[in-house]
Amino acid sequence: MTGAPASAAGGSGATPVPRGGRLGAAAVNQAGLWNIANILTMVRLLLVPVFVLLLLHDGGADPAWRSFAWAAFAVAMITDVFDGHLARTYNLVTDFGKIADPIADKAIMGAALICLSALGDLPWWITGVILARELGITLMRFWVIRHAVIPASRGGKLKTLAQGTAAGMYVLALTGPLATFRFWVMMAAVVLTVVTGADYVRQAVVLRRRGLAAERAAALEAVAAAADTGPGTADTGVTDMEATDVVAAAAGATGGRAAGAPADSAPLADVAEPVAGARGATEAER
Template sequence: MTDVPASAAGGHRRPAAATVRPARLWNIANILTMVRLLLVPGFVLLMLHNGGYDPAWRSFAWAAFAIAMITDLFDGHLARRYNLVTDFGKIADPIADKAIMGAALICLSALSDLPWWVTGVILFREIGITLMRFWVIRIGVIPASRGGKMKTLAQGTAVGMYILALTGPLASLRFWVMAVAVVLTVVTGLDYVRQAIVLRRAGRTTEEATQ
């Protein structure tokens, strides 16, 4: 054994740490987000085709809605796992989520399949929480909670059941699924408001301490 450093003895140096490159705009996560945005007008056309009460066209609309919900599950996961997070994705992803859900709720209420107050409560919560996230983003990030994920699942399931022209027991079941979705929407919304207030207070305390 020699006391001469490996670098001096002609040994191999350790490779420098790889530089993390910023994600490109055109990546699979952003493409899925854009597909979801493009599905919105297509969904509306399918939903309202032939007066909006044709079971066949409602089934096509459900398929478009289901594809949009599935891409919502994958694009965020892919962005985080493979470091594909971009500024475009941060803005476009929540807009795409709210656009497809909002389009479905408004169409259902316009067709008198869903009370307008249900649509109002859900949209008020979704838009309000999105704006609130941007309000506190300089201080911190409000992570998606387990309740928030359950809310998204309940909303997607309930709205999907309303899009389909269901009859009999399933038509009654969708009412209760929507009731659960509305309760989770309100409860998780209040929890996010609480988290935002805590973040703002913590940020204000930090600013005062550094002055």
Template sequence: MTGVPASAAGGQGRPRPHAAAPAGATAVTARQAGLWNIANVLTMIRLLLVPGFVLLILQDGGYDPLWRALAWAAFAVAMITDLFDGYLARRYDLVTDFGKIADPIADKAIMGAALICLSALGDLPWWVTGVILLRELGITLLRFWVIRHGVIPASRGGKLKTLAQGTAVGLYVLVLTGPLATLRFWMMAVAVALTVLTGLDYVRQAVLLRRAGLARERRGAAGAPTGGAER
């Protein structure tokens, strides 16, 4: 035993104990990106709100103003969590495989449940529900169609569409009369128009993205060496 502290050994001998510190930092990052983080919890809350919303809006035949107000509160909370969970996941590096799958499912589940319930109660024409749901399903399939060529980014129009849909559907959930009922009609008209226009824009982006991807593949195939080339 030399009596010389390990920290003063001049780098000779065994590695110093504190050299393992980066592993600890990695462990912290892994915990932050675990399943039980704030972003995923908000997504789970939104999923749980879907059956709760349906039960509330359909209570007493679906036309009681108090139950409809409570259903609106559940819908509003779901929309608010939708605004924050994605932001928190990106801001604090909390993106997980669960979040990637559950977040879009939760978004479409609460909106689809609200639209179907409103149409079933006779408050909203079925064609409106059909246009919105078919657009959402179509865009999802479109993303899978071009996924090997790239990702279609969310546009400002798409975000505006989501805001318009949420506002319009929320107004329809409430029992409104007079000018407010007229307001929600025009708000829904704007939401439907944005739904169609942004859907067509996504189709355009998907076609362009696929063409560019196929062109890159053809260029890569043309530039690849032939199997008979000498080494």
């Protein structure tokens, strides 16, 4: 960075391109780390231990302290809404935010559920179902991330709202009809948790199958392109070694056989040597 104003650098107001290639790009990414969206995410992370201390104060029996805990929980849930909106609206998405945001979400909700179950206010099976679903979906996203990103659905957003509302009502020391009502709100949250989880699993399986099919198709195209360039090797500049490498790589990507080929067909790796030999014969004839 030269430190000169944008107008002096180019007259158009555009940010000058920093020197240094990758180093310059890394500096820009690092400079954008401390944006409002990431700050709100960090605030939510810091609120997790504060919320736990407030909720468990005096054994969780003091309604006043539970009200303070509810306030901390509410602030955390509100920041969850705003940080994602700000990041998308103002293009503040960073690698840190992609990792920290879901961690903060799971941390505040998991802390609330575990503490409420430890206090005896919420059955452990509810906590187990919700946490198992959240952890499983998170791991599944990493399972398919090389093929596609599973988008957040409306059902998933409704699930998050239901979980936050129900957990917040359990944090408060409610009695009478409100205590009964919060139970049914939590049941609705559990149903949404299971249904949306099953839908995410379905999406993950479909996306992974499509991704693998696309990889196999690309590998077969590479094999066909390598074979078609045989007579024109001298003109295209493709060597025997390169052609063999392409075929071998394609064989590895497709499990050693062409997609849809019978079980007793020759592996794609066995095609590499004939292709290279044919090219050698062509060069000898020339």
